[in-house]
Amino acid sequence: MHDFTQLMEIAKDKKLEKRIVVVFPEDESCLYAINQTLKENLASFIFITKKDSEEIDKFLQIYPNHTEQIKVFTYEEGAPKAVQLIREKKADILMKGMICSDILLKAILNKEKGILPTGNTLSHITIAEIPTYHKLLMFMDVAVIPFPTFEQFIQMIGYATKLCQKLGIIEPRIAMIHCNEKINAKFPHTLAYQKLKKMAQEKTWGETIIDGPMDVKTACNPLSGETKHIVSPIEGEADVLLFPDILSANTFFKTITLFCQAKVAGMAVGASCPIILSSRGDSGESKYDSIISALATIDN
């Protein structure tokens, strides 16, 4: 799988069966993504709105069978309403519009009325199409967990493995990122990596190839490992990069999108449904690719 077009093919197979609830679809990029999805006949939408909107009215007119509007009286009601629809199985995917991430996350994580199964950790996966890499590259976490603990890494690997399998990657290669290959107590994540590697060998997550610590270049370039005499089962062919923290993950995200013309899509994982948590800087196209990614990887 090397580009979003292929994800689209998978998503198309699920045509209109899935319902996306959007909390306050007011910004231009969000409306663009909704329009593309409706035009391509990929899913139906439930719009949670407060103020009247010409754009939404248009969608309701043009696609009466695939759109629906639910009005709320205050902005505070928006996120809980969307989460409730997911709980009641009236919607399959949750999408953020013009609402602060923190407020949406609060509703998702609410212990009584939220949608995070007990024992799960919410995390975030980005899928990148980098012109200079020969396949799609997943990485985490740019949005939800600032400094993953060992327990959180365990769950993150589980989510990544599951997502890869949905995309037909039978034995995903997961590289645990650091600045070199040394296990060093001054960098506690390298100690976690050591244990996670052992757990992978014991098939904790099924068929996966997990290795690290290693740097981004060793993870994604076969020649780089050779030069440094590093022998790794990743072989410079990583499907997933697991970053040690949000600072390095965000640096990777911003660098590939700014300097390498990468296309990215993303979603929060771990809740009972995929959550499209796009951020202010994301383009309409990126939000559309995120919808496609969610549709392509959602359970049937």
Next chain:
Amino acid sequence: MHDFTQLMEIAKDKKLEKRIVVVFPEDESCLYAINQTLKENLASFIFITKKDSEEIDKFLQIYPNHTEQIKVFTYEEGAPKAVQLIREKKADILMKGMICSDILLKAILNKEKGILPTGNTLSHITIAEIPTYHKLLMFMDVAVIPFPTFEQFIQMIGYATKLCQKLGIIEPRIAMIHCNEKINAKFPHTLAYQKLKKMAQEKTWGETIIDGPMDVKTACNPLSGETKHIVSPIEGEADVLLFPDILSANTFFKTITLFCQAKVAGMAVGASCPIILSSRGDSGESKYDSIISALATIDN
């Protein structure tokens, strides 16, 4: 200044006046860089060697006036010998060959016989030529300081400012990198950034424009800030990226070199001379560019 060719012009003006001492020039990429430098008549060399080498003999034969060899009996003597030559002003630039960075750093940092002026912190600056950025971009620290403290950030900014001025950047724009623009006690470097920004306004480092926290995209793309309604004097035109730690700096380094065809050069700064601390993965060309960068930015 937008590419290494321009650095080369500056370096050429200092032709042969500077002497580079290389500790164990044995690896192919190091020999390549030396050969290029001698061919271009840019500097002279002192080789610290232990075993006989055909390549070194050739250099001594072809360039008798610009090369010199000092033999040591054990590998342990190599780094202290080179450092001694710098102390005695018999050499101007120190370059790492086939020697472990830790051993070289130990000799450099030695309190009695080293070359780190009292009160200085050793740090590292990378200079990158990224095809998709319109000028050279400096960033730090990928090699020496894992998690800079507030005091270390102060010194790093000083080194970066000085280096920029050597390259003719009169008012360098220094972006302090984070994953967003929020000051947050959970990320102590953002508190340091706040203080550093105030110090910059008080002209602590002379004419500099310093802002942050901000992400890589906001630092290097004028449109990104606009979209997010961020008003910053950096204006998406950073000359220098100051990363919060070695993990994010290394991620940036590896990503631009692997996926964006960036050319990079680097040197350790803060000691009484520039130090070329190239690492295993660096190409001969990158080592050559590092020599050029050191020559272009060294004091006359």
